[in-house]
Amino acid sequence: MQIVIATMSHETNTFSPVVTDLARFSSGQASPPSGVEAESRYQGTASCVGGFLRAAEEIGASVSLPIVAAAPPSGPVEDIAFEYICNAIVAAAAEGPDAMLLDLHGAMVTRSFEDGEGELLRRIRVVAPELPIAVALDMHANLYPAMVAHASVIAGYQTYPHIDMDETAYKSGRVLLQALASEMEPVMSWGSLPMLPHVMRQGTDDFPNKALQQRVREMESQGALMVSLFTGFPHADITNAGLSVVVVTDGDQLLADQFRDELLKMAWDQRAAFIYDPEPLEVSVARAVELADQAGPVLLLDHYDNTASGGTMDTTEVLREIIQQGLEDVAVFGFYDPLVVEQLVSAGIGAEVSILLGAKLPMPALTEQSRPLQLTGKVKLISDGQFPATVAMSRGLTMNMGKTVVFSTGHVDIVIISRHIEPFDPGCFKSLGIDPGSRRYLMLKSRIHYRVGFMPIVKHVVECAGRGVCTSDYSELTFRHVRRPIYPLDGINSLAGLEN
Ligand SMILES: [Zn+2]
Numbered sequence: 001m002q003i004v005i006a007t008m009s010h011e012t013n014t015f016s017p018v019v020t021d022l023a024r025f026s027s028g029q030a031s032p033p034s035g036v037e038a039e040s041r042y043q044g045t046a047s048c049v050g051g052f053l054r055a056a057e058e059i060g061a062s063v064s065l066p067i068v069a070a071a072p073p074s075g076p077v078e079d080i081a082f083e084y085i086c087n088a089i090v091a092a093a094a095e096g097p098d099a100m101l102l103d104l105h106g107a108m109v110t111r112s113f114e115d116g117e118g119e120l121l122r123r124i125r126v127v128a129p130e131l132p133i134a135v136a137l138d139m140h141a142n143l144y145p146a147m148v149a150h151a152s153v154i155a156g157y158q159t160y161p162h163i164d165m166d167e168t169a170y171k172s173g174r175v176l177l178q179a180l181a182s183e184m185e186p187v188m189s190w191g192s193l194p195m196l197p198h199v200m201r202q203g204t205d206d207f208p209n210k211a212l213q214q215r216v217r218e219m220e221s222q223g224a225l226m227v228s229l230f231t232g233f234p235h236a237d238i239t240n241a242g243l244s245v246v247v248v249t250d251g252d253q254l255l256a257d258q259f260r261d262e263l264l265k266m267a268w269d270q271r272a273a274f275i276y277d278p279e280p281l282e283v284s285v286a287r288a289v290e291l292a293d294q295a296g297p298v299l300l301l302d303h304y305d306n307t308a309s310g311g312t313m314d315t316t317e318v319l320r321e322i323i324q325q326g327l328e329d330v331a332v333f334g335f336y337d338p339l340v341v342e343q344l345v346s347a348g349i350g351a352e353v354s355i356l357l358g359a360k361l362p363m364p365a366l367t368e369q370s371r372p373l374q375l376t377g378k379v380k381l382i383s384d385g386q387f388p389a390t391v392a393m394s395r396g397l398t399m400n401m402g403k404t405v406v407f408s409t410g411h412v413d414i415v416i417i418s419r420h421i422e423p424f425d426p427g428c429f430k431s432l433g434i435d436p437g438s439r440r441y442l443m444l445k446s447r448i449h450y451r452v453g454f455m456p457i458v459k460h461v462v463e464c465a466g467r468g469v470c471t472s473d474y475s476e477l478t479f480r481h482v483r484r485p486i487y488p489l490d491g492i493n494s495l496a497g498l499e500n
Helices: 035-042 048-058 079-094 116-127 145-150 165-181 209-220 253-269 281-291 317-324 338-347 450-454
Strands: 002-009 062-064 068-070 099-105 133-137 153-156 186-192 224-230 244-250 298-302 330-336 352-357 373-383 386-388 398-400 404-408 412-417 441-444 460-464
Touching: 002 048, 002 079, 002 116, 035 048, 035 068, 048 099, 048 133, 048 165, 068 099, 079 099, 079 116, 099 116, 099 165, 116 133, 116 145, 133 165, 153 165, 153 186, 153 224, 153 244, 165 186, 165 224, 186 253, 209 224, 209 253, 224 253, 244 253, 281 298, 281 317, 281 460, 298 317, 298 450, 317 330, 317 373, 317 412, 317 441, 338 352, 338 373, 338 404, 338 412, 373 412, 441 450
Parallel strands: 002 062, 002 068, 002 099, 099 133, 133 153, 298 441, 298 460, 330 412, 330 441
Antiparallel strands: 186 244, 224 244, 352 373, 373 404, 386 398, 404 412
16 A cells, blocks of 8 residues: 655744745755655654654555655745645645545645645645545644545644644544545534634643543544544634634544534633733733742743744843843743844854844734844853754654854843744753753743643743734734634624524
């Protein structure tokens, strides 16, 4: 049996000014990995491709990987990058494999298509109308009819932080391959709700998503093959942004519809619990000071500027407030500022330097812009910025921060990097000689994923409303294209007349 495994993965923040070109999908190489190189990079890792490879290996199938293209979240995907990735996957489908396993995230917006994955699948169907296709999606997928119409089976992550990527892909691949080998006939039911849950309220350690995902798993033990509840990605001003559900059963459309309706009702009933209520930044930082003691670090979370939601990773408001309120013994991860990295590398280790940090990239989607922060300090360390990931989200993969400098003002150590990565693995500090557990304060530009590596280390978490295109205050963004009315942008409290 011949199986094609491929990745086209991007979470598009349509408010983000960060450019998404082919280089962003290429992990620092000339183009995205493929073939044997991709197979050896992802084999046995906690990634979707790792899970698909495991499912294929179990049945002794031979695999080909035309492209594994995953880019960190950012603005709309450039057409030339989308066409390159699509062409590689469609060409592989045209060669007549027995099955295709696709890692697609499910929130890709391109310059030309608001449903990038639907467009890819539509093109695959032109050359391979009968090809069995299993799709693995992120919990932040924004689902469209074309994705469901053209996929054979779909499975989404059930955890946030996403610690079940390989399991999700494995499950979806295995169900498809079992269906091929037996009389099983997977059918799908899906639906979406006009609601935009705040990302800060989507964590699966917290109510309400914890309860929803528990019910999802129960359904998989009560007759469904695979059940997925997508909380959606709200920083995408596109028609179908929002929460959705997909249920796969073995030929039982009625059961699939029933489970879908039950989950949609559960989610709608808890819509108010998905609203995040930010507090003023100065109040949060003052609260962090009150919480500080000897028992462990207080984490200040700069969640408006999370690079893994499309943030520029260079807004300065939270760090400025930390410095103004005089916090000491702080380690910060991190700032994306390649220009300052170059300046500091030229100055050399030990040099005292004045820098203008951050706020390099204008954010036209926001009325209020960030301002650069003038700092004087010393170059403490210079690194090539690579470290092996150890936490469950990306175990087995190498993290690449690009050329990296640790800059110290005396009271604050700031990691300044040249490639965007979200700090969810403490290795981002430890690989630079910083022991995060021994600091009085940590500042991280993250939203939920930090929990996977940092919750065991920190004593308290204080969520800080800074500035950025991942703002948790929807009133700072202008939505023009998302379906209306939609909760909570509009005060709707009834679905009557809104069912799709
Ligand atoms: Zn996600």
